[in-house]
Amino acid sequence: MSGSNVEETSEQTRGRETEPTARAGAEARRIHLVMLLPTWRQGMEKGLEDLREQIQDLRERVLVSQVQPVSHEEFVSFQGKVLSMLASMESRIEEASRVEVPKPHRFSGKRDAKELDNFLWHMERYFEAIALTDEATKV
Numbered sequence: 001m002s003g004s005n006v007e008e009t010s011e012q013t014r015g016r017e018t019e020p021t022a023r024a025g026a027e028a029r030r031i032h033l034v035m036l037l038p039t040w041r042q043g044m045e046k047g048l049e050d051l052r053e054q055i056q057d058l059r060e061r062v063l064v065s066q067v068q069p070v071s072h073e074e075f076v077s078f079q080g081k082v083l084s085m086l087a088s089m090e091s092r093i094e095e096a097s098r099v100e101v102p103k104p105h106r107f108s109g110k111r112d113a114k115e116l117d118n119f120l121w122h123m124e125r126y127f128e129a130i131a132l133t134d135e136a137t138k139v
Helices: 002-017 019-092 113-129
Strands: none
16 A cells, blocks of 8 residues: 555656646756757858868869879870871871863853853863962963
8 A cells, every 4th residue: 555655646746746847847948949949050051061161172172183193194195196196197198199170161262251251260260170379370
């Protein structure tokens, strides 16, 4: 009996007597935490932003440190290849072979502006085809 009395008393104490003070304490802690939330949020956001900046800085450093030496080495290698190709091409370049170009028709001697214009046009095309650019040689 004495054991059941103690249990009944402790249930009563826990349930009724301490309930208002426990609620008041919990309410006070909740209010305190709610008031601290904006400060925590700002601190966390600031910390997150700082962390993002640090990550970005590290990425840039890594890219610069890895890309620069490789790109310089590649550039030197590529430049060497280009120079060797140019040297080999210069030795292979030959003067273009002469192309057979049909000679233009003779001028008929008519006093027709269109006929004269056509003759001159054909002569210009002929000179371009044989790569004759000197005016004195054309005449």
